[in-house]
Amino acid sequence: MNKTITNLLTSAIVLALIAPPAFSAEGSILIKNGTILTVTKGVMVKGDILVINGVIKQIGENIPAPEGIKVIDASGKYVIPGLIDSHTHIALAGTNEGSEAITPEADVGEVVNADDVSILTALSGGVTMVHTMHGSSNPIGGPNVVLKMKWGKPSEELIVHEALRTLKFALGENVKQSSRTITVGGPPPRYPQTRMGTNAIIRREMLKARVYMEEWDRYNKLKASKTPPKNLLPPRKDLRMEVLSDLLRGKIVARCHDYQATEALEFMGLAKEFGFKVQALEHTWEAYKIADELAAAKVGISVFADSWAYKMEAAEGIAYDAGYCAKKGVLVSINSDSGERIRRLFNEAGKSMKYGGLTENEALSLITINPAIQLGVEKIVGSLEVGKQGDIAIFNEHPMSAYTRCEMTIIEGDIYFDRAEYLKDREEADKKAQAPKKGGRP
Template sequence: ATRMGANALIRSELLQARDYMAAWDRYEQLKKSKNPPANLLPPRKDLRLETLADLLRGKLVARCHAYVATEMLEFLNLSREFGFKIGAFEHAWEAYKITNELKAAGVGISVFIDSWAYKMEAAEGIAYNAAYCTKKGLLVSINSDSGERIRRLFNEAGKAVKYGLTRDEALKLITINAAKQLGVDHLVGSIEVGKQADLALFSQHPMSAYTRCEMTIIEGEVYFDREALLKERAAASTKKGDLS
């Protein structure tokens, strides 16, 4: 497998989707005509091509997993050729090399902070990627890529302060910026009237290395309350002591 091969394969699939759309458009036109053919049959339904067709129709947004600059540039070319929208590039370690192209296309990135050079594709990644791209006007978020990192994503965002962002800029990497990239910023991502009450309350600024999560609220319901949990544990310990 090569990057050229991967790009050619994606283009081939998109061409099939475009032909698939055209076949359905012809069928719909004939069906609505005054004298439709007596033997008119619809094209064969293909769920894979239906999804790609929705991408080309603008009903879906692409999120592309890419590390190096050439991969991202190739996908940008495909988006221009076929007219689909890219929501963000995932990981995007070399985004700092092509900030002008990404900004011109209105495409954001969702990155790691400081785990670069762990394989060949990440060899030219830099810890300043998120901060630099933010300063260049890109919409940047942080992704976890694992069940472990997601538990402390606020710590990951806090590291961005070391590399040049303010605390508020770093906080946006895991709140409103991510919501915008996913197209759900009308629901979550900031504290505003009318949005879902999805909140995490911290003992200090969320970007502080010394902070801890005190309470988690999802859609207005408390899912975690540290104080209540500690009281519950203390009561259970006392009860256990009484039993012994």
């Protein structure tokens, strides 16, 4: 027994010495004979995808399998880019710094929780990447973070550093605390309580940040001068202002929660006034009312498919919002904003075909390449192209069909969700549960 093992080991070592693999077993996979929906480069009806060391090496027909690589048979199935959710709050220890109106120092990137089981539910729906965001309780919330759904890996390995740095803003009912009842003797209402005040407080903070930046500029100049003044002290470093300074310097882009057309337009106005970039607007139920303005300003939207009418400002949120805006040239993504909806993000995107008349590929773009662009990661993910990261989902039917089901989710060549495996485990567990226990209580 021992001998055979030793023999096996030796032969394995010898083999390894003779033919050292050009790739590591981790991060390498060959998916064969699937219908490949690349999103950006068309559809290949029966094709293979080869991922080596986390990166897509080849897409084509009959790719020979490198020796020792994991091979997945995707016959009759659809192979698509891993889905990207442009707006979630999963995998965090806490979502809102709700105490104050202005909290750009409260960075969700500091509180990533890789143990959140929502990562598993995301994976079960083919989602490989999420933009996980500060909540919407503050006009200026905090920085957000982009994560890959690498369940089981330490939190720092989930963070996608290539992504744009984004800062969460919020407008409307949430920040003006419409649903909060003010009681006698209770906490006093927080400023702002109106949409006017919301814009005013954002403007105030931008003006403050300008002064702060000037103060530091002046100090740095004095310090660098030939005869710096005696006893020169630097200004106080203020983390709140540091983040806003980065926004004004263009190092961070804005993502703003808003519902109504006026809010959206006025926020875009603020951005123009202070010269910061709005990468995308969140929810924006009334985007269809200002689609031309959004398209002209190159401001994207990240919206629900149709979950509307849950509050006053969502009363005119029509299911055509996404599709109509996409046709108008707005960069649109469909988001889940939920640890539950995230597992049927593809169903939500599919609705834009009925409401808005998008094609299959356009609809699929709403949860792949479009969010990738919004997050600034379109060079590495969002479509199936050679050189991009091997983030792939496999579905049994077309992902835009209501009858479809995610079969497998792969990130950088590693399988993170495998329904067949899951069913096997469940079957075994069921068998175990049904087997009569020996010596146990009846």
